Amino acid sequence: MPFEMWDKPSAEITDLKSKCENLLETYETEIEDWYTQGEETPLMEYLCRDTILKNKDASCLNEKFVEEVSSGKEKKSNPRGEL
Secondary structure (H helix, E strand, O other): OOHHHOOOOOHHHHHHHHHHHHHHHHOHHHHHHHHHOOOOOOHHHHHHHHHHOOOOOOHHHHOOEEEEOOOOOEEEEOOOOOO
């Protein structure tokens, strides 16, 4: 990698950052409400299932993603960051 590009994030990271910032801006009030209510419900449940997808099909939130690693073995990946 050229030295001048060392500290620059990849296009994918830049795109993800932009999408995250847009999400935060769009749902700022809802996130503030969640925070001020004491964070009793996990943010994903509150924001995704109870707010954005309320009364809609939320089955996508239960999907499990599988990522292949170079050794040929599968590595399970959880997009919600749960352990």
